[in-house]
Amino acid sequence: MPLQVKRFREKDIRRVYSWIKSERVLVQWAGPIFSWPFTQKQFRDHLRASRAKQPTFYPFGLYKGDLLVGYCELSDVHRKAQAARLSRVIISPGYRNKGLAQIMIENVLGFGFQEFGLNRIGLGVFDFNKPAIKCYKKLGFVLEGTLRESAKVGNSFWNCHMMSILRKEWHRKNSSQLHL
Numbered sequence: 001m002p003l004q005v006k007r008f009r010e011k012d013i014r015r016v017y018s019w020i021k022s023e024r025v026l027v028q029w030a031g032p033i034f035s036w037p038f039t040q041k042q043f044r045d046h047l048r049a050s051r052a053k054q055p056t057f058y059p060f061g062l063y064k065g066d067l068l069v070g071y072c073e074l075s076d077v078h079r080k081a082q083a084a085r086l087s088r089v090i091i092s093p094g095y096r097n098k099g100l101a102q103i104m105i106e107n108v109l110g111f112g113f114q115e116f117g118l119n120r121i122g123l124g125v126f127d128f129n130k131p132a133i134k135c136y137k138k139l140g141f142v143l144e145g146t147l148r149e150s151a152k153v154g155n156s157f158w159n160c161h162m163m164s165i166l167r168k169e170w171h172r173k174n175s176s177q178l179h180l
């Protein structure tokens with residue numbers, strides 16, 4: 001079944017919502033922008049900004065046929081600085097560790113660097129999130145520094161690694177022929 005990255009369809013809000021089973025997962029996925037208990041309405045309200053005339057973020061879905069298996073955003077798009085962030089990356093729990101995040105992000109980097117003319121794409125990832133860090137490093141993101149104890153979940157403070165990739169560091173892979 002071919003995989004395709006395309007604009008996220010709002011009818012799939014419920015599916016993303018079903019992957020967020022705890023406050024820990026919510027913050028790991030989305031940082032501080034939502035509150036627990038997470039609701040579909042919070043997500044729908046958040047997505048509204050992507051429909052503005054000059055949106056500053058773009059939601060993407062990774063689709064296996066008609067089934068949503070991944071989600072991420074290009075956010076904080078700053079046209080003058082040619083910079084943006086990769087945010088809210090998540091793969092359906094049943095589809096993890098198959099390289100799908102790498103496929104999804106490769107496509108979004110292609111969109112950002114080629115079609116959007118970006119020069120820089122940054123991200124934040126908590127330091128314990130080994131699968132995410134491995135995935136970002138394999139794609140060419142480099143570590144820039146760490147925001148120490150920048151989030152609090154329960155009684156724990158979390159450190160956040162800042163990573164980025166520049167257009168000159170990015171090499172487009174031919175991901176269009178990948179199948180699952």
Ligand SMILES: CC(C)(COP(=O)(O)OP(=O)(O)OC[C@H]1O[C@@H](n2cnc3c(N)ncnc32)[C@H](O)[C@@H]1OP(=O)(O)O)[C@@H](O)C(=O)NCCC(=O)NCCS
Pocket residue numbers: 028029030088089090091092095096097098099100101102103124125126129130131132134135
């Ligand atoms: C992070 C996430 C998106 C990765 O998606 P994925 O499709 O499983 O990622 P990939 O398979 O492309 O890459 C993960 C890599 O980490 C490796 N990995 C998995 N668990 C690991 C662990 N505990 N320690 C080190 N590496 C690990 C995998 O083997 C894979 O490496 P490989 O390609 O060399 O085999 C997914 O785990 C997820 O949705 N997590 C919850 C939300 C989240 O944390 N989002 C990130 C926000 S910054």
